[in-house]
Amino acid sequence: MYICRVNLTYYCFKVKTVTKNVLKNSLKRIFLYRACLYRLKMMGVEKVFSYTLAEEAGVTPDQVRKDFSEFNIRGNKRGGYVLSDLLEKMEALFYRNKEHNIILMGMGNLGLALSKYSRFVQRNMNVVAAFDIDPYKQKARYDIPVYGMDRLKEIIHRFKVKVAIIAVPEISAQQVCDELVRNGIKGIINFAPVLLKVPEDVVINNINLCDELESVIYYVHNQIRNEGLKNIELLYGDMK
Amino acid sequence: MYICRVNLTYYCFKVKTVTKNVLKNSLKRIFLYRACLYRLKMMGVEKVFSYTLAEEAGVTPDQVRKDFSEFNIRGNKRGGYVLSDLLEKMEALFYRNKEHNIILMGMGNLGLALSKYSRFVQRNMNVVAAFDIDPYKQKARYDIPVYGMDRLKEIIHRFKVKVAIIAVPEISAQQVCDELVRNGIKGIINFAPVLLKVPEDVVINNINLCDELESVIYYVHNQIRNEGLKNIELLYGDMK
DNA sequence: TTTTAGATGTGAATATTATCACATAAATGG
DNA sequence: CCATTTATGTGATAATATTCACATCTAAAA
Ligand SMILES: NC(=O)c1ccc[n+]([C@@H]2O[C@H](COP(=O)([O-])OP(=O)(O)OC[C@H]3O[C@@H](n4cnc5c(N)ncnc54)[C@H](O)[C@@H]3O)[C@@H](O)[C@H]2O)c1
Ligand SMILES: NC(=O)c1ccc[n+]([C@@H]2O[C@H](COP(=O)([O-])OP(=O)(O)OC[C@H]3O[C@@H](n4cnc5c(N)ncnc54)[C@H](O)[C@@H]3O)[C@@H](O)[C@H]2O)c1
Numbered sequence: 001m002y003i004c005r006v007n008l009t010y011y012c013f014k015v016k017t018v019t020k021n022v023l024k025n026s027l028k029r030i031f032l033y034r035a036c037l038y039r040l041k042m043m044g045v046e047k048v049f050s051y052t053l054a055e056e057a058g059v060t061p062d063q064v065r066k067d068f069s070e071f072n073i074r075g076n077k078r079g080g081y082v083l084s085d086l087l088e089k090m091e092a093l094f095y096r097n098k099e100h101n102i103i104l105m106g107m108g109n110l111g112l113a114l115s116k117y118s119r120f121v122q123r124n125m126n127v128v129a130a131f132d133i134d135p136y137k138q139k140a141r142y143d144i145p146v147y148g149m150d151r152l153k154e155i156i157h158r159f160k161v162k163v164a165i166i167a168v169p170e171i172s173a174q175q176v177c178d179e180l181v182r183n184g185i186k187g188i189i190n191f192a193p194v195l196l197k198v199p200e201d202v203v204i205n206n207i208n209l210c211d212e213l214e215s216v217i218y219y220v221h222n223q224i225r226n227e228g229l230k231n232i233e234l235l236y237g238d239m240k
Numbered sequence: 241m242y243i244c245r246v247n248l249t250y251y252c253f254k255v256k257t258v259t260k261n262v263l264k265n266s267l268k269r270i271f272l273y274r275a276c277l278y279r280l281k282m283m284g285v286e287k288v289f290s291y292t293l294a295e296e297a298g299v300t301p302d303q304v305r306k307d308f309s310e311f312n313i314r315g316n317k318r319g320g321y322v323l324s325d326l327l328e329k330m331e332a333l334f335y336r337n338k339e340h341n342i343i344l345m346g347m348g349n350l351g352l353a354l355s356k357y358s359r360f361v362q363r364n365m366n367v368v369a370a371f372d373i374d375p376y377k378q379k380a381r382y383d384i385p386v387y388g389m390d391r392l393k394e395i396i397h398r399f400k401v402k403v404a405i406i407a408v409p410e411i412s413a414q415q416v417c418d419e420l421v422r423n424g425i426k427g428i429i430n431f432a433p434v435l436l437k438v439p440e441d442v443v444i445n446n447i448n449l450c451d452e453l454e455s456v457i458y459y460v461h462n463q464i465r466n467e468g469l470k471n472i473e474l475l476y477g478d479m480k
Numbered sequence: 481t482t483t484t485a486g487a488t489g490t491g492a493a494t495a496t497t498a499t500c501a502c503a504t505a506a507a508t509g510g
Numbered sequence: 511c512c513a514t515t516t517a518t519g520t521g522a523t524a525a526t527a528t529t530c531a532c533a534t535c536t537a538a539a540a
Pocket of ligand 2: 115117346351412416
């Protein structure tokens with residue numbers, strides 16, 4: 001599967017020999033659909049229709065079908081979709097079949113919590129190591145090994161790590177980020193409330209808790225409702 | 241300031257006696273601009289132009305001006321914008337002048353980290369209390385008081401709490417959420433990887449770490465770049 | 481086996497969002 | 511103090527995303 005940028009908001013990629021233009025929003029919603037499907041699965045549902053899923057996800061049935069169409073996910077012309085089939089197709093889309101090694105930068109309050117988060121493993125994502133400049137933390141015992149920055153290159157290469165989580169103080173974030181990029185990291189989840197500068201081929205996903213909270217407060221204050229939606233906007237999404 | 245919903249994607253609200261239609265995406269970008277402005281401020285910048293900010297935020301200068309226009313934020317016809325003025329206007333927009341009391345549900349790994357996060361306070365958001373069913377945690381000493389669920393109503397009313405953070409296990413999340421809604425909570429940041437069901441007047445902001453990680457992996461794998469963007473899509477944004 | 485009801489899949493139509501382009505205002509310099 | 515330069519602010523226009531509408535297919539009923 002080959003992907004190239006066609007223009008600023010469209011991505012062009014191949015699904016089974018056919019080149020299609022996939023809208024970024026469609027991709028985002030696929031994640032939502034997947035979450036809904038897991039929920040429905042837990043409830044014992046085995047078959048869904050576009051309107052079942054739409055209802056659950058807070059979108060229109062047309063949207064669901066259109067999105068599926070974009071990703072070449074197809075159901076039975078009258079019988080809707082078999083839930084397990086759908087999930088399988090989505091997981092394949094997200095490379096769930098493969099294992100992914102991840103590293104964690106910073107073993108402070110947040111890093112510690114993340115290091116104990118078992119769900120990563122359940123989803124084939126292994127946090128193979130954490131890195132911290134504090135020598136005390138390198139000596140202490142945690143669920144995952146904690147190294148000094150001197151071993152960053154070695155670990156990244158040994159485990160073929162492509163994605164890192166940044167949980168270091170704001171002030172160190174850019175420096176740590178640069179170091180990661182220098183060592184071949186291509187994707188970053190950044191918890192530090194700063195906008196990191198990276199080369200164009202590196203993907204950053206910022207999670208800014210204060211901003212998210214503030215936006216909720218804004219919505220609540222102004223009585224903006226999320227009718228029909230399961231979620232309000234997350235910030236920093238779909239810029240440009 | 242009064243806000244009402246006009247249709248599914250537009251919101252209608254009053255800015256100084258003039259009713260304007262504000263696009264949701266504009267609002268999202270205002271958060272981004274603010275983050276950029278703080279960054280520039282730290283670098284000693286005092287005056288910005290639409291193209292300065294655009295460059296920093298990874299959008300077009302037109303977009304910046306248009307967004308400002310939507311929110312009635314205006315600069316000097318030739319002299320650009322005074323940074324401190326801009327920030328002031330944005331903070332006013334986000335009710336930063338007022339204090340906001342917040343509660344935290346669940347004092348586990350994540351809850352503990354959040355309870356120590358000092359930045360909330362810096363931004364006028366006070367986590368006044370945490371709640372946990374574990375009696376041990378109610379007795380132990382933390383940075384903030386930890387209560388049992390029996391005191392939820394009392395605390396919410398005493399501190400006029402409108403917004404809560406959910407950091408309880410997935411299995412308990414809906415139940416805790418219902419309890420919050422029953423006691424008048426109108427906005428929720430939810431870390432549990434489930435889609436919560438709430439009445440229409442309650443705003444939910446889900447932060448699903450695994451999904452965010454998976455999306456980064458997806459982007460990295462498919463070599464989708466975030467050219468010109470400071471952030472890739474966050475999930476669950478802008479549905480419907 | 482044939483009919484019928486009901487859901488999919490997708491171009492066409494509509495709605496929304498972003499960019500363009502330029503009139504407009506304010507600093508600057510002669 | 512007027513001309514010139516330069517950046518704002520915003521309608522007009524272009525691009526993108528969503529919804530509509532219906533042809534198409536298939537499961538179930540007759
Ligand atoms: N605590 C939270 O709940 C929370 C929530 C959201 C965001 N954040 C953000 O996450 C980041 C970490 O927060 P925290 O509360 O865990 O802070 P912390 O101070 O507890 O932990 C930071 C850790 O990073 C390490 N560190 C510092 N500089 C480093 C460097 N150059 N290289 C490697 N390691 C380094 C420190 O030794 C420390 O262990 C901050 O940017 C914060 O704003 C924290
Ligand atoms: N640990 C992480 O880094 C992390 C990251 C992202 C998301 N999450 C999510 O956040 C949630 C909490 O994660 P965690 O690692 O802190 O789990 P945890 O098990 O360490 O903590 C959960 C806490 O909630 C309390 N609790 C359970 N049921 C409750 C109820 N009905 N009412 C009040 N309190 C209750 C428990 O006593 C416990 O203290 C989970 O849904 C998890 O998926 C965790």
